[in-house]
Amino acid sequence: MKKITLIVLVFLSSLGAAFGQANLLIKAPAGNNANSTSRAPNGNIAHTTMRGCFYVSQTELGSYFVPGTTISSFGFSLVAGVTGTAVTGNFTVYLQNTSDASYLKGTSFTTAIAPMTTAYNSTMTVPISAGTTSVLLTLSTPFTYTGGGVYVAYDWASSGPFSTSSANYVCDNSISSSGGANATNVATPIDNMSISAFRPVFLWGAVNTATNDVQVNTIESLGSVPAFFNTGHQIKAYVKNSSNTSLSNIPVTLTVGGANSFADTQTITTLASGGTTFVTFLPFNPQINGVNSISVSVPSDQITLNNQKIFSQTVTCSDQGFNPRPGVYPIGVGYSTSSGIIASRLVAPVTATCLGAKIGISNDAATANNSIYSVLMDGSGNIIASSNTLLITGPMLNTQQNFNFTAPVILTGGVTYYIGLAQPANTVTGYFPLAATSTGSFASMPPNLYVTSILSGGFVSFLNQNLGYFGIEARFAHTATTAASASPSVSCSGSPVNLTGLGASTYSWNTGAITSTVLVTPTTSVTYSVVGTNSIGCRSNAVVSVSVISTPTVIA
Structure with a gap:
């Protein structure tokens, strides 16, 4: 479980490829909201010595570098540095090209580095910083990337002075057993490494040699689209000339x-080196309930690994949200012991009635026995509706829960609102109730999907840090109806009666039948119910009553 504490009004930018396109500074692995104080030198006395060896895949590096690229700088991305004093130590970096498809170096540091090239052998300083920062080193021996995966190893030793805090590094744990590390609080290092999925997010700097590299970085689309509106929505792609x-x-x-x-x-007429643009496609109006696979691609070029991105979309009756609906939600997001609102941008394509929200509850055990509710805000962050308060129980973890506003709200079509979760303050450390799912291969999140605010609202602060897609959807009213009739409606006991459902595509009767017509033989007066589902998944209920009269007894 990856837990992230959101802080209102704090923005953490993400680094994809920077420094223009004459020079590249990229991060690989990309990171997936994980972090650790134990996989790189943290500046604490517990890291008097520290060693690590990690695997970076071809997909992670090859999405940015063409074979033959000379890597000239290397570093780390940090969630936070140390406090008090910066900590310096001797630092050696080893690199090796590999055709391995996974980490195969084992647990011995000495054995792991034996075939590797020393790319840096000098000092490194763990910086003082309360927020995000980075460390970037100029390699003493530039490294030529050949196009596959790369092994990274490093050896740290410091005599202090040390910090009482520990630097926290941005990490990625998407690949199991992707590297090993160890640390000691004495001057003598150890050889055996502990293997885990956690790898630091490394920074790689190089001169850009690609003359034809266009990247599809991300797709902006509804993850849940309401077919009931019968109105097209626009899909956008963020494209970069790398x-x-x-x-x-x-x-x-x-x-x-x-x-x-x-x-x-759509055709991009011209795009400068390093330039980015949003491509907007013609409106798409899906009318068949189910799952769509959305693909955006550019022609094959020097780096084919970044030419396509894929996004999953679910066509619903009347639910709308940006998050693709996952089978599980691996990420928990929230304020821990603090309070606040986390909300998603909401624009109805037509004027419609919003009934409430559908919120994904994280699978974080600390979430149980705490309370949340849903809110709807206008474009300025003023709260215009709120829901019932939900006490989260164990069975609700990793599920979507419906929240109903005190009164339905009519939303004006084309106008921006925000809908989401309100988390009151509590005493549970590590309480992150909102479920989220990773953005997968996307290099960045589409901008301005999510906002934060205080519980009383009144403003919104855009949350453009990539914390994944949040499990937030709006629930709209629909007008689909189902009707039911009985023939005859008055019958003798045990006589056959035909029940008929109308107005839907499929039916589910309380008798267990799933056909539009049902033959029953009631012996007492009874009410039958049916749930009808139309072609776009909208459900509605109907009931029909049959009066049964007693069969007269003939006396001779």
């Missing part, structure tokens, strides 16, 4: 498969 020269006439293609089909191609 070449060292400008490019022109770049076709960008949207392809939708699965429950619904759609395709569109």
Whole structure:
């Protein structure tokens, strides 16, 4: 479980590829909201010595560098540095190209570095910082990347002075057993490393040699789209020219498969080196309930690993949200012991009635026995509706829960609102109730999807830190109806009666039948109920009563 404490009005930027496109500074692995104080030198006396060896895959590095790229700098991304005093130590970095598909170096540090190249042998300083920072070292021996994976190892030793705090490094734990590390509080290092999934997010700097590299970085689309509105929504793609020269006439293609089909191609007339742009496709109006696979691609070029991104979308009756609906929610997000609102941008395509919210509850054990509720805010952050308070129980973890506003709210079509979760203050440390799921291969989140505010609202602060897709959806009213009839409606005991459902595509009767017509033989007066579901998944109920009269007894 990856837990992230959100702080209102604090923005943490993400680094993808920086320094223009003549030079690249990228992070690989990309990170998935994990962090650790034990996988790189943390400046504490417990890290008098520290060693590590880690695997970085071809997909993680090859999405940015062409084979033959000379890597000239290396470093780390930190959640926070140390307090009090910066800590310096001797630091050696080893690098090795590999065709391995996973970490195969074992637990011995000495054995691991034996075939590796020493790329840096000098000092490193763990910086003082209360917030995000980085460490970037110029390699004494530049390293030529050959196009596969890379092993990274380092050896740290410091005689202090040490900090009483520990630096916290941005990490990635998406690959199990991806590296090993050890540390001691004495001057003599140890050889055996402990293997785990946690790897630091490394920074890699190089001169850009790509003359034709266009990246699809991310897709902005509804993850849950309400078919009931019968109105097209626009899908956007964030495209970047990562070449060292400008490019022109770049076709960008949207392809939708699965429950619904759609395709569109837009052309970028010109895009400067290092330039980025949002490509907006023609409106897409799915009308078949189910799951769509949304793909955005550019033509094959020097780096094919970044030419396509895929996004999963669920077509619903009347639920709308940005998050793709996952099977499980691996991330918990919240304020721990503090309070606040976490909300998602909401724009209804037409004027519609919002009934409430559907909120994903994280699988964090600390979430149980705490209370949350849902709120709806206008574009300025003023609260215009709130819901019932929900006491979270164990069975609710890793599920979606419905919240009903005290009164339904009519939203104006095309106007921005925000809907989400309100977390009151509590005494439970590590309480992160909002479920989230990773953005997967996306290099960044689409901007301005999520906001934070205080419990009383009154403003919004954009949360552009990539914490994943939040389990937040709006629930709208729909007008689908189901009708039911009985023929005859008055019957003798045990006589056959035909029940008929109307107005839906599929039916589920309380008798267990799933056909539109049902033959029953009631012996007492009874009310039958049916749930009808139309072609876009909208459900509605109907009831029909049959009066049964006693069969007269004939006396001779």
